[in-house]
Amino acid sequence: MMNKFKKIIFSVLFSLLIIGNVNADKIKIGTEGAYPPWNSKDASGKLIGFEVELAYTLCRYIGQQCEIVEQDWDGMIPALIMRKFDAIMAGMSITAERQKAISFSQGYADEVASLAVMKGSDLEGMDTPEGINLTLGGSGVKKTLKTLTGALAGKTVCTQTATIHQNFLESGDVGKINLRTYKTQDEVNLDLASGRCDVALAAAVAFTDYAEKSGKPVVLVGPTFSGGAFGNGVGVGIRKDDTELLKAFNKAIEKARKNGDISRIATKWFGFDASM
């Protein structure tokens, strides 16, 4: 009796092992599925967006099958390190801080950050240049940051947790603010609309996408941001010891760029060419 029982258990475990192995040669790519238009989900729960489409294109160039898996943003890098998947494509900007933990491929897209408020806010009509690059610096940038410091003083500023936007708001460049961080961009949008947040910071397209889909009067204010804490474009995150995969992705991105695939997919999802 016991023997039979053992046999059943053993065969079940064995078949699980085989099933597990079928997927072993697929590249698993982690994405958030909650940051449109970079990556999101359609009504049926299927992952869609710029990076989902780009991931399948890159895998075709690499010549391997891919599987895209969903992962909450705040656990993205730990999940990569713990081998839940092999690569991150989740609108993750290349920053020095993240590069201490993981490697990045060359950037495939870049896109500016912006502050947003609800229509009628007293922050509307701030006197700033259209965009500032924190890496370039200069007196113009300094003056703009000073204007922002004054405007944001005492305001509740909201942003998604563990993002370049949080890094910037904590850098002290805009003085001491009342910062609130959220697990997802959706929640930031909800609290911006409800009035709990006076102003929010994220990728500019995240706000325009929300304004378009929800019909809420969300407007961009102040300059657009790039450089410095905002990193050097968005790349594929890969484990440090996975040098083979890093090479493969770099080659694939190179090819996809030359063939115009990245531009085409970016234009389709962003409405403008965000490729780099």
Next chain:
Amino acid sequence: MDLELMINSFPKLLNAAVITLKLLSVSLIIGLFIGLFFAILRLNKNIFINRFAYGYSYVFRGTPLLVQIFIIYFGLGQIEYLRSTVLWVILKEPYWCAIIAFALNTGAYTSEILRSAFQTIKPGIIEAGKSLGISSKVIFYKIQIPIAIRQSLPAYGNEIILMMKGTSLASTVTIMDLTGVAKYIISTTFKPIEVFIVAGGIYLFMTFIIHNVIKFLEKKYSFN
């Protein structure tokens, strides 16, 4: 294992544990009053009052605490009318939204604990009071309530510990409690195991204290 990170994050997490304890104690105090109120309603013979109290505890015990927080925080925030009322002063703050959710939740459980404690009081005790000519009001406040509280201590101790762990959900509405700060440290160090072990250790220590306080009270007020 990054021991240095564990040692460095310990004081930050300990500070955050103060927020956790604040959330816990405020919601427990409010919840105890809510619970007592609804337990008394449950003992009422009027079927409407009884059903109303039962409905309250049924809804709050039958839905996840996370859903309750989200409905109160994100759900009520969507109602435009509410935003123009005085209520918004309270509902605007994540801290008070969490307190409301926790208090209503623990209130529902507490009402059930107290109700069953009231029902275990032997009729002989009440009859003894009556035969001594004590009014039923005094019997209720001086005999029934103290006995019910003593009877419910073990179950209520469990509820406190459950609620203490439940406060970790406050981090989902931007509150920097113990779990919130742990997540924040992880978001910059990318090392969840080390930080969560320290945070878990602090939770465990708080459970240890609560458990022993309840045990002491049980002994002190035992009938033997």
